Amino acid sequence: xxxxLNSPWVGSILxxxxxxxxxxxxxxxxxxxxxxxxxxxxxxxxxxxxAPWSFDTAEIDSLVKELKEGxxxxxxxxxxxxxxxxxxxxxxxxxxxxxxxxxxxxxDFDQSVSRVSxxxxxxxxxxxxxxxxMDADGAAAIFKQMDDASVVKIMVFMKEQETSPIITALAKxxxxxxxxxxxxxxxxxxxVVPKKK
Numbered sequence: 001x002x003x004x005l006n007s008p009w010v011g012s013i014l015x016x017x018x019x020x021x022x023x024x025x026x027x028x029x030x031x032x033x034x035x036x037x038x039x040x041x042x043x044x045x046x047x048x049x050x051a052p053w054s055f056d057t058a059e060i061d062s063l064v065k066e067l068k069e070g071x072x073x074x075x076x077x078x079x080x081x082x083x084x085x086x087x088x089x090x091x092x093x094x095x096x097x098x099x100x101x102x103x104x105x106x107x108d109f110d111q112s113v114s115r116v117s118x119x120x121x122x123x124x125x126x127x128x129x130x131x132x133x134m135d136a137d138g139a140a141a142i143f144k145q146m147d148d149a150s151v152v153k154i155m156v157f158m159k160e161q162e163t164s165p166i167i168t169a170l171a172k173x174x175x176x177x178x179x180x181x182x183x184x185x186x187x188x189x190x191x192v193v194p195k196k197k
């Protein structure tokens with residue numbers, strides 16, 4: 001029997017069986033360690049999937065808070081700027097309307113006011129003396145043929161006692177002439193004459 005045990009085949013078989021036993025024992029231990037590591041990894045993955053980062057710091061929270069506050073401040077500022085732009089548009093429209101109204105009033109005023117320039121003064125004074133020397137009906141007949149601005153410019157240089165009879169003579173022709181005499185009187189009131197130097 002010893003002889004058989006000393007045979008190379010028996011030794012090889014015993015070596016193979018011993019090898020298989022050691023390998024199986026080692027294999028079981030390694031498999032358990034791998035399974036345990038996989039379970040730990042799955043547990044960590046579940047925990048990590050709840051948050052994008054696996055770490056949380058006060059600095060990151062502070063940065064996120066600053067970004068949110070900055071975004072809110074920008075939105076508020078944009079709203080204020082839009083409101084200001086709307087107000088400016090409304091005010092510009094109002095100013096344009098007022099400017100046009102003032103321009104129209106100035107135009108109407110300029111049409112109703114007779115302005116005497118310095119260059120005209122000498123000639124108008126001569127004409128005023130001429131018409132003052134005439135009788136009222138004669139001067140009125142001439143004035144009826146002239147435009148209102150020219151009549152007013154001449155009458156400005158006449159004395160009150162000289163213009164009164166002429167205006168009375170102008171008003172005698174009827175309702176239309178009376179209206180013209182009233183208009184001339186109003187224009188005389190607001191006429192602009194250069195000041196004496």
